[in-house]
Amino acid sequence: MIFKKFSSPGLMVLAGSLAMLQTSATNAAYELNMTEGVTPISQELYSLHMLVFWICVVIGILVFGAMAWSILYHRKSRGAQAANFHESTTVEIIWTIVPLLILIGIAIPATGTLLDLEDAKTDADITVQVTGIQWKWKYTYVDEDISFVSNLAQTSRDVFKDPTGNENYLLEVDEPLVLPVNKKVRFLFHSNDVIHAWWVPELAVKQDSIPGFINDSWATIEEPGTYRGQCSELCGKDHGFVRIGVEAVTEPEYKEWLASKKAAAAAAASAAEQEWSKQDLLARGETVYKANCLACHGVTGAGIPGAFPAMTGSAIVTDPDPSAHIDVVVNGKAGTAMASFKGQLNDVDIASVLTYERNALGNSVGTVIQPSTIKNAR
Amino acid sequence: MSSEITHDAAHDEHDHHGPAKGLMRWVTTTNHKDIGTLYLWLSFIMLLYGGSMAMIIRLELFQPGLQWVEPHFFNQMTTMHGLVMVFGAIMPAFVGLANWLVPMMIGAPDMALPRLNNWSFWLLPFAFGILASTTFMESGAPAFGWTFYAPLSTTYAPDSTDFFIFAVHLMGISSVMGSINIIATILNMRAPGMTLMKMPLFVWTWLITAYLLIAVMPVLAGAVTMMLTDRHFGTSFFDAAGGGDPVMFQHIFWFFGHPEVYIMILPAFGIISAIIPTFARKPLFGYSSMVYATASIAILSFMVWAHHMFTVGMPVAGELYFMYATILISIPTGVKVFNWVTTMWKGSMTFETPMLWALGFIVMFTIGGFSGLMLGVAPVDTQYHDTYFVVAHFHYVLVTGALYSIIAAFYYWVPKWTGHMYNETLGKIHFWWSTIAVNVLFFPQHFLGLAGMPRRIPDYSLQFAEFNMISSIGGFAFGLAQVFFLYIVIKTIRGGEKATDRVWEGATGLEFEQLPSPPPYHSFTEAPPVR
Numbered sequence: 001m002i003f004k005k006f007s008s009p010g011l012m013v014l015a016g017s018l019a020m021l022q023t024s025a026t027n028a029a030y031e032l033n034m035t036e037g038v039t040p041i042s043q044e045l046y047s048l049h050m051l052v053f054w055i056c057v058v059i060g061i062l063v064f065g066a067m068a069w070s071i072l073y074h075r076k077s078r079g080a081q082a083a084n085f086h087e088s089t090t091v092e093i094i095w096t097i098v099p100l101l102i103l104i105g106i107a108i109p110a111t112g113t114l115l116d117l118e119d120a121k122t123d124a125d126i127t128v129q130v131t132g133i134q135w136k137w138k139y140t141y142v143d144e145d146i147s148f149v150s151n152l153a154q155t156s157r158d159v160f161k162d163p164t165g166n167e168n169y170l171l172e173v174d175e176p177l178v179l180p181v182n183k184k185v186r187f188l189f190h191s192n193d194v195i196h197a198w199w200v201p202e203l204a205v206k207q208d209s210i211p212g213f214i215n216d217s218w219a220t221i222e223e224p225g226t227y228r229g230q231c232s233e234l235c236g237k238d239h240g241f242v243r244i245g246v247e248a249v250t251e252p253e254y255k256e257w258l259a260s261k262k263a264a265a266a267a268a269a270s271a272a273e274q275e276w277s278k279q280d281l282l283a284r285g286e287t288v289y290k291a292n293c294l295a296c297h298g299v300t301g302a303g304i305p306g307a308f309p310a311m312t313g314s315a316i317v318t319d320p321d322p323s324a325h326i327d328v329v330v331n332g333k334a335g336t337a338m339a340s341f342k343g344q345l346n347d348v349d350i351a352s353v354l355t356y357e358r359n360a361l362g363n364s365v366g367t368v369i370q371p372s373t374i375k376n377a378r
Numbered sequence: 379m380s381s382e383i384t385h386d387a388a389h390d391e392h393d394h395h396g397p398a399k400g401l402m403r404w405v406t407t408t409n410h411k412d413i414g415t416l417y418l419w420l421s422f423i424m425l426l427y428g429g430s431m432a433m434i435i436r437l438e439l440f441q442p443g444l445q446w447v448e449p450h451f452f453n454q455m456t457t458m459h460g461l462v463m464v465f466g467a468i469m470p471a472f473v474g475l476a477n478w479l480v481p482m483m484i485g486a487p488d489m490a491l492p493r494l495n496n497w498s499f500w501l502l503p504f505a506f507g508i509l510a511s512t513t514f515m516e517s518g519a520p521a522f523g524w525t526f527y528a529p530l531s532t533t534y535a536p537d538s539t540d541f542f543i544f545a546v547h548l549m550g551i552s553s554v555m556g557s558i559n560i561i562a563t564i565l566n567m568r569a570p571g572m573t574l575m576k577m578p579l580f581v582w583t584w585l586i587t588a589y590l591l592i593a594v595m596p597v598l599a600g601a602v603t604m605m606l607t608d609r610h611f612g613t614s615f616f617d618a619a620g621g622g623d624p625v626m627f628q629h630i631f632w633f634f635g636h637p638e639v640y641i642m643i644l645p646a647f648g649i650i651s652a653i654i655p656t657f658a659r660k661p662l663f664g665y666s667s668m669v670y671a672t673a674s675i676a677i678l679s680f681m682v683w684a685h686h687m688f689t690v691g692m693p694v695a696g697e698l699y700f701m702y703a704t705i706l707i708s709i710p711t712g713v714k715v716f717n718w719v720t721t722m723w724k725g726s727m728t729f730e731t732p733m734l735w736a737l738g739f740i741v742m743f744t745i746g747g748f749s750g751l752m753l754g755v756a757p758v759d760t761q762y763h764d765t766y767f768v769v770a771h772f773h774y775v776l777v778t779g780a781l782y783s784i785i786a787a788f789y790y791w792v793p794k795w796t797g798h799m800y801n802e803t804l805g806k807i808h809f810w811w812s813t814i815a816v817n818v819l820f821f822p823q824h825f826l827g828l829a830g831m832p833r834r835i836p837d838y839s840l841q842f843a844e845f846n847m848i849s850s851i852g853g854f855a856f857g858l859a860q861v862f863f864l865y866i867v868i869k870t871i872r873g874g875e876k877a878t879d880r881v882w883e884g885a886t887g888l889e890f891e892q893l894p895s896p897p898p899y900h901s902f903t904e905a906p907p908v909r
Contacts, residue, residue: 029841031829034761049758056748063719064741070722071737075729076659082726086661095716096709103705106755111698113757118694134534163443163840170442170839189691194530195624197689197764201830206760208690210625211529212618215691232764232832233689234523236530237450240835304450306517307536334619337534 035201038223038248042204044113052106059102117204120218124186128177132189132196132209132231134337135238135295138344139177142188146261149344150175151291152243171228174291176245180254181221189215192339194236200229200244208233221248236337237304238295272347272371278355281368285356288349293357296337301361308337312362322367325354326377342378347371396899405500408492409899410477411795416499417474418788422864424466424506425781429857431459436853439846444837452836453521454513460524461542464642465549466506468776471784472645473498473556476584478795480560482889483578485569485908487900490562498555505548512538523834525635528616528627532608539609543602550595557588557595564588569888571908575666578887580648582669586676587644590637593680598634601627625690632683640679642776644672646743646783647714650736652887653790654718657733658725659884664717671710671717678707688759697756704754708747715744730882731805735786738813739779746774749824764834767827773820778813785812785863792867793881794889797896798874804866812859818852 036046074080131138133149140147153172156163163169179185189198189209199206203219221227231242249257293311297303301311311317316324329350332340341350351371358365397403397412407413434455438446447455477495481488489495512519517536520526531539564585568577577585604627607613614620616627647668655662662668685704688697718740727733749771753762762768785808793799822845827833831842838846877895889897892906 029829030825030844031841032825034828035830045758045761048755049752049761052752052755052758056751060744060748063715063744066719067722067737067740070658070719070725071727071729074658074723074725074727076726077728080724080726082659083724084660085724086663086665086721088664091720092664092667092713096713099709099712103708106705106751107702110701110755110757114697114701115694117757117760118697160444160837162445167840170837194534195527199764199832201761204760206689206763210618210690212622212624213691229830230832230835234453234527234530234834236534237453237521239453240449240837304517306515306538307450335533 037202037204038221038225038227039203039219040222041113041117041219042202044116045204048109048113051109055102055106117217120186120216123184124218125183126179127186127188128179129188129190130198130209131343132191132193132198132235132242133339133344134193134236135231135242136292136344137177137196137198137242137244138192141258144258144262146258146265148175148261150177150245152241154287154290156241157290170241170243171245173243173245176226176247178247178249178254178257179221180251181224181248183251184218184220186216186218189213189217192343193337195233196231196235196242197233198229198244199232200227200246202227203229203246206232221246224248224250268346268348272375274371276348276351276370278359278368281352281355282359283352284348285352285354286360288345288353289356292341292345293353301357301363311357314363317357318363318365320365320367322354322358322369322373323377325358326350326369326374329354330374330377347374347378350374406496408488408496410481410489410492410495410901411897411899413489413495413499414474414477414479417470417477417502420499420502420506421467421471421474421784422867424462424470425860426864427510428459428462428467429860431455431462432853433857435459436850438836439838440850441847442838442840442843447836449836450518450521453523453834454519456834457520457523457526458509458513461509461520462506463776464524464638465546466502468642468780468784469553470502472584472587472642472780473553473560475580475645475649475784475787475791476556476560479791479889480563480581480584481567482893482897482901483581483887484564484567484572485888485892485902485906486563486567487902489559490567491559494555495559498552498559501548501552505545505552508541508548509545512541515541525631526605527631528605528608528624532605532616535609540606543606546602547599550599553591553595557591560584560588561592569902569905569908575669576908578648579651579662579665579668579672580645583644583646583648583651583672586672587641590641590644590676590679594634594637594641597630598638601630601634604630625687628687628690629684632686633680635686636683637676637679639772639775640675642780643743644676646739646780647672649783649787649790650718650739653732653736653786654721654740656790656882656884656886657730657736658722658727660721660725661886662717663720663723664713667713668717671713674710675707678703678710682707685754685756685759688756689763701754701756705751708751708754711747715740715747728883730789731800731802731809732786732790734806734809735782735789738809739782739786742774742778742782742813742816746771746779749774762827764832765827766823766831766833769833770820770823770827773823777820778816788867790882791889792870793877794893794895794897796871796874797877797894798870799877800866800870800874804862804869808859808863808866811862812856815852815855815859819849819856820852822846822849822852 034046034049036043127142129140129142136149136151138149151174153174156170159166189207191209191211196209197206198209205217205219207215207217225248227246229244231239296308297311303310330342332338348371351369351374354369358367438452515538517538520539520542522530564581604615608615614622616622616624651662682704684700753759753771789805826842826845831838879894880890888906
């Protein structure tokens with residue numbers, strides 16, 4: 001299972017690595033340091049980081065310099081005779097006090113920066129609730145009645161085995177978080193399942209989203225652009241693929257986006273009123289399945305034995321009475337990893353994925369579930 | 379002079395109380411040297427086992443994309459690698475060294491509680507057998523990281539988690555019993571004249587470490603027991619839906635976990651404090667301040683745990699306190715480094731293999747200390763937390779720190795233990811090979827972390843490809859170097875140039891001054907004179 005294609009290990013790795021180092025050198029991203037970012041806090045953090053770094057460098061030069069000097073000059077092969085001193089209260093006191101003063105020098109700016117960093121409540125212009133869900137984010141604009149789920153883009157999922165040449169591999173999301181520049185945005189973090197952490201380096205926001213807690217943080221983005229990040233707290237199998245995309249836009253563009261988002265929500269609501277054909281439901285269901293269910297229940301519906309149950313042949317899925325199936329998807333199953341999807345997917349999505357699960361993945365129950373059924377089940 | 383007397387005593391010992399023959403010698407042994415050997419071999423096997431999982435991790439991270447293993451299996455590897463290295467490789471190695479060395483250093487015939495000693499060792503192979511077996515279970519091994527944060531390790535964990543919990547309990551019992559034994563030995567069995575402030579620093583650091591272990595292993599046991607009842611008996615310690623608190627898990631875990639960090643480094647300080655003076659031919663500078671620094675680090679280690687949790691959303695006052703307390707630890711740690719450097723200053727140094735490893739320790743452990751100071755600065759930890767910068771930091775302190783000290787200890791004391799010198803050329807090759815490889819392995823991880831790569835991910839976007847590939851190459855080279863070390867170990871045990879009783883020109887301490895190489899089965903049947 002582990003060594004799927006190792007033919008002649010040593011040589012292949014070596015040759016491969018040399019080749020790739022060479023080709024990648026042209027467009028290499030040998031990034032060495034922390035980003036300065038695009039918020040006042042991220043710049044403060046960067047300066048503090050550099051301050052502590054240079055202090056360490058200076059201490060390092062002194063300590064390693066003294067060591068190197070002894071190694072070069074106080075060696076037996078040069079005829080060095082060992083001295084016998086082994087105690088001096090004075091120097092012990094000096095090298096306790098001097099580091100203490102240096103630490104105070106670090107602690108003072110660090111305290112100021114920490115107080116700024118934690119001041120999320122004062123004068124926030126926009127509040128966005130960020131919900132961590134295995135393995136995606138849900139964003140809710142608290143004052144705007146807008147809410148959507150953001151996943152890793154399908155383009156990355158298609159090339160897991162060989163992403164060569166795919167520049168945006170694991171960077172793009174299907175729906176980025178859109179925010180206006182020069183506004184103080186307050187984030188509220190929460191989780192539906194396990195602990196996640198929402199991190200965008202350029203925004204200098206990293207905060208755990210924890211079930212049962214609401215944490216906050218903030219950012220005022222000063223430059224329009226696309227900023228990317230990802231989950232940084234191990235949250236299970238697909239932790240590496242919980243990506244974050246933030247689009248920072250100007251105020252008018254933001255207003256425009258809000259309007260289009262609201263219009264799309266209205267369109268989706270009316271679509272839920274209609275009767276859908278089986279083909280349409282199946283087609284849409286496949287997309288929804290890939291984005292939401294595949295990670296646990298598998299490409300073929302086989303699940304992961306002992307961890308995640310199979311879809312194929314499942315008693316709930318193949319039961320001609322769909323009510324248990326609808327219930328588990330809409331409300332989740334307490335005490336397990338099965339999430340409640342009523343807050344993540346709309347009626348059409350749930351209806352289509354249920355129809356898909358019943359008529360694909362090796363199942364052929366035949367039932368078609370309409371969005372209206374889901375609406376009533378909520 | 380006195381070595382002649384001890385030689386005779388040794389002969390008598392062999393006649394009456396030599397080791398039993400065959401396999402049962404090792405199963406039923408109550409001898410501190412035999413048990414020390416068992417611990418060290420277990421630790422080496424675990425190093426290679428944990429190391430092979432690291433190889434799988436580095437193989438998958440060699441280039442972007444998912445080529446070799448599935449993400450679920452990758453998470454099992456990072457989890458098991460951490461658990462095996464911490465509980466299986468580093469901790470047993472130090473206990474093994476304590477078993478071999480403490481009685482010889484304090485002038486005792488054996489450990490105070492020899493049968494307990496046998497049991498505390500023999501729990502471990504079973505504990506790790508149970509832990510390793512989870513990899514072959516249907517759900518796979520635990521996949522929630524060695525820190526096993528709830529609720530990922532409770533509600534969302536694979537079925538094999540219960541085996542993990544039982545294994546952790548066994549390891550904890552073993553550690554607590556081992557610690558009781560070490561404390562009882564040090565406090566009761568010192569030769570007349572061996573006052574506390576005359577003890578070698580290795581004995582001192584182990585005495586303090588043993589207290590840390592007794593204090594925190596029960597906390598870990600409590601954490602896994604709460605996990606167990608949450609999983610099966612309807613409690614909600616860590617389940618917010620039942621009124622529990624997932625963050626409380628982290629507080630409990632790190633109240634164990636931070637002292638645990640010092641459990642893995644304090645004995646290393648003791649080893650380095652023995653080796654540097656020997657090869658500088660000059661007494662250790664600031665012995666008493668070394669003792670006080672060790673004690674300060676141990677006490678502070680109980681008061682800084684939440685610096686592992688700066689992003690969980692603590693109150694600002696809490697974050698400020700934990701930041702101040704954390705960066706304060708750099709003072710006693712700095713004192714130690716300054717003392718070692720001053721010990722070298724105006725010495726008459728030679729650079730045999732143990733000295734090379736000790737010097738490597740000082741330089742690279744200090745680099746790990748610098749990144750530790752940076753991580754302690756709470757606001758900037760926003761950018762460092764849970765990235766490869768952290769991975770680089772703790773591997774500098776644990777691999778080039780703890781592991782380097784263990785390897786240094788091997789080269790330093792193995793001539794005493796076996797009576798054979800190791801091959802100096804091979805030892806030096808081992809050092810330079812490992813040191814170049816380990817820096818190629820871990821130094822670029824600082825850059826990866828700063829540039830934004832989180833830890834515990836099986837795959838990454840393309841901007842991290844170059845440094846990951848370099849790091850993986852270093853990883854494979856470092857792994858191979860430890861297989862080479864296995865060859866050196868076996869070769870040295872089987873034969874080699876005869877070691878003198880003193881072994882090193884500048885060596886001090888009862889084990890070098892009062893015992894032959896190899897020492898008799900029971901070290902001191904009569905208390906040696908202590909200067």
